[in-house]
Amino acid sequence: MRKPESILASVIVVSASLLAHAAHAHSIDEVLASKTLTVVTTASSPPHGFMDPASNTLKGIMVDLAQGIGKQMGVTVKLIDVPFDGLIPTLTSGRADLMSAPLFVTDERSKVVDFTTPVYGWGEGVVVSDKQPKHFGRLDDFKGEKVGTLVDSVQYKMIKDLPGTQVSTYPDYFSLLADIRAGRVDLGVVDPPSVLYQIKLKSIPGVKLDDAYHPQKSWFVAGAVQKNNQPLLDAINHAIATMKQDGELRAILTKWGVANLEAK
Structure with missing residues (x-):
């Protein structure tokens, strides 16, 4: 199951290509007008995101974060579940407005998406x-x-x-x-x-x-939006900042047993 470096490099190339020809994600005005924020996440990584068999619904830290952002913005959150390697392509193709998943912020990924302020993080x-x-x-x-x-x-x-x-x-x-x-x-x-x-x-x-x-090493997890969607990014960052200030983010992390990992 060895993955050649050339294949890894192609992931970024494909993402960049998708970005260049992407359908645009919704603007902040369109999100507010439709009262819907479409969020891509993954159920492959509990406690960050997983499918709860009892309720057949997505749950986890990044799901709760997305719902909190939606509440702060006054919109309904529509979740899309994809495999881990489908997160960035789903966002850059315009099928989602926000990515809320356990994806670390890296320089390489920052070339194809714009990350929000950090939420929490850890080392390997x-x-x-x-x-x-x-x-x-x-x-x-x-x-x-x-x-x-x-x-x-x-x-x-x-x-x-x-x-x-x-x-x-x-x-x-x-x-x-x-x-x-x-x-x-x-x-x-x-x-x-x-x-x-x-x-x-x-x-x-x-x-x-x-x-x-x-x-x-250590890394931080953050949300992300399509490149050049700055007003939407600003609105989401404002929501995250409010969640940090009023303790909502700490409550989410405490609920899932990782309060000590909050990004300051």
Whole structure:
């Protein structure tokens, strides 16, 4: 499941091409007139976003954030669920006005979308089998190991060129954790909040976070809009700022057990 760098590069090229020929997302005036904000998210990453089987509705941190933004703007939020690698293309094609998903802000992504102010963030973590005798404290410890991570993730970009490391990519954490438990990969480089939530939610045995690992980087999650839609971006940033000031954002993060990750 190795993903060549050329394919990764093509993702940005395709996104840029889509941007150049994109249908325009709604302007702030159109959003307010229609009283509807169309938001793309993903159900592939609890607790940030997932499909609740009991209610068959989307839930999670970024879903709650989108609903909060809609409330601040006085509009109804219409959610679109896509796979992780469909988030940016859905936004740049004009099928959504806002992206609210666990996508880290990076310079590369900022070339094709405009991010809002940061909402929350964290560093990478390492998950291993509970039978793994070794500890991995830093990236150099991965040498000679089979390592898994999510496709097109910032963690993949961190580890894809590590010498002596065999890197495999996965569409979701459930399949990655299954391969770690089965011994098909030695460790996974992951988003700790997502993995801890999945282990708890799905009662996944046989895997654990390696407490010896120290994050090498940290990133922030933010919303995003199409390029050159500044008035809409300003309105969304104002909504986020209000949510921070009145404690609504902190309440959302507390609800999902990650209050300590709020961006200041």
